Structure formats: structure tokens, C-alpha cells
Amino acid sequence: RPLGFRVDDYYLRRAGLDYWEHLEWQVVDNWDNLLSALPSTRRWLFTKKADRSYLDARFEPADVLVFGSESSGLPDSLLDGHPTNSLLRIPTRAEVRSLNLSNAVAVASYEAVRQAAAAEG
16 A cells, blocks of 8 residues: 555446456555565566566466556665565666556566466476
């Protein structure tokens, strides 16, 4: 919290999110609450400050993908607490300040799903 959008039924239906009922989700108040709610699994933090491309990561089905806000990204205090090999970036042109959050989530999530599907054969 705070969220930059509403998650009640009216707004979800209006956005056309037909898959919402198939998701397991919850809203938490802070990072510590999120960590306690997540399974003890690998976390990938997406940041323009990372050197490693998301294309070099090998995602596993239980991995957690973490994104910051469009305006400020993830805070340094959060990035500093994670190994540098868990920090990923989506390559862009040097002139691009940042990607739209929904686009970044879509790009990274689809790569993770693609890798899981390829592993299943």
C-alpha cells in the first residue's frame, strides 16, 4: 500500500480482467509483511540499475518477480539487501528513462511462463 489503482469488482470488470478470479493475490502494507507472506523461494528484483538482463535468468515456477513503481522503481534499501545476480533489467535504449510498469511486468512474466512451458516439454 498504497496502491495506485483500485481492485474492486467494478474496476476489474471494466479493465476486462477475465483471469482475475483465477489468481491468488493479496494486498500487504509493507515489504516485511510481503516477505512473511511469500514462500521462501527465489526473488528476482527488476531494476534499471541492474547489469544482468532478464533474458539471462533461468526462472523456475515458484520464483517471485518484484517490480517497483514507474516513477521511482525499487528503493535502494531493498536492492542493497539482495545478491546482484538476483537483480534484473529489461534492456532498453539509452534514451528510455523507464518502461511502463504493466509492460515490464508483461515482458518478464511471459518470459518466466515461456521458460516453464519449455521445461515441461
